[in-house]
Amino acid sequence: MNETETAIAETSDDVSTRSAHGDLVLRHRADGHLELRANGIFVMDTRETSTEKALATRALDLHADPRHVLIGGLGLGFTLEAVLSDGRVExxxxxxxxxxxxxxxxxxxxxxxxxxxxxxxxxxxxxxxxVVLRESQGAAYDLVLLDVDNGPGYLVHDANGALYEAPALADARRATAPGGTVVVWSAAQAPALLEVMGQVFDETEALSYPVDLQGHSETYWLYAGTVSRRNGTN
Structure with missing residues (x-):
């Protein structure tokens, strides 16, 4: 077995693995929903999916012709599902x-x-x-949606912190076509992220969304940065 396949354990319908990136568990809860955890931290479930969908639908609303979309982070597929439901996406x-x-x-x-x-x-x-954004050849995407962690304040993997900093956001901008948008999901308000995005993008916006997380009221955030049609590069 390679390092991404070691220590795979299955109990009943639950599945867990330890990879180079830590522990990953897909759990079947008593309420009938699936729950994804990474390194012991709740990531998402199939009960409350509105924020994953909002990441897509809000970004799609910001673009008149979003043909080509990049999603950073597969999760349980609800962002992808929302993107695919838009007939404009190719x-x-x-x-x-x-x-x-x-x-x-x-x-x-x-x-x-x-x-x-x-x-x-x-x-x-x-x-x-x-790495994919850094190595992207030109402005390939109309929308870049980043949902790889819980946001800059609640990291599951410390290495993901760099994605919320100016160099990585600048790479995202360069991979985005003029008129396109980069949207970042966060589990908590992140004013420092908005400030950094303001330095990288031509326009920025912070959007809050109330959610019910297993019976607890929470507020999640989307941070959007737009690339001007008149100035597609830094």
């Missing part, structure tokens, strides 16, 4: 660093996974989205 590149999460989706451990993964518009790339 291609979706999903960048996910954890290969076993991709395998679980393809295998149907998340019920809608196989249909999403087999959509002809979808391209899956198992890689670090920061």
């Amino acid at each position: 291609t979706v590149t999903v960048v996910e660093i954890e290969p076993l999460l991709v395998e679980w989706m393809r295998a149907g451990r998340v019920p809608h996974g196989p249909a999403l993964m087999s959509d002809e518009r979808v391209r899956i790339e198992v890689a670090d989205v920061a």
Whole structure:
């Protein structure tokens, strides 16, 4: 077995693995919903999916012709599902660093996974989205949606912190076509992120969303940065 396949354990319908990026668990809860945890930290579930969908729908609303979309972070596929529901979208590149999460989706451990993964518009790339954006050849995307962690204040993986800093955001901007938008999801208000995005993008916006998380009221945030049609590069 390679390092991404070690220590795979399965109890009943639950699946867990330890990879180079830490522990990943897909758990079947008593309420009938699936829950994804990374390194013991709640990431998302199938009960409250409005923020994952809002990441897509709000970004799609900001663009008149979003043909080409990049999603950083596969999660349980709800952002991807919302993007694919927009008939204007021609291609979706999903960048996910954890290969076993991709395998679980393809295998149907998340019920809608196989249909999403087999959509002809979808391209899956198992890689670090920061590297993919840095190495992107030109302004390839109308929308870049980043949902790789819980936001800059609640990191599951410390290495993801760099994605919320100016160099990585500038890479995201360069990968975005003029008139396009980069949207970053955060589990908490992040004024420092908004400030940095203001230095990188021509226009920025912070949007809050109330959610019910397992019976507890929470507020999640979307941070949007737009690239001017008149100035597509830094």
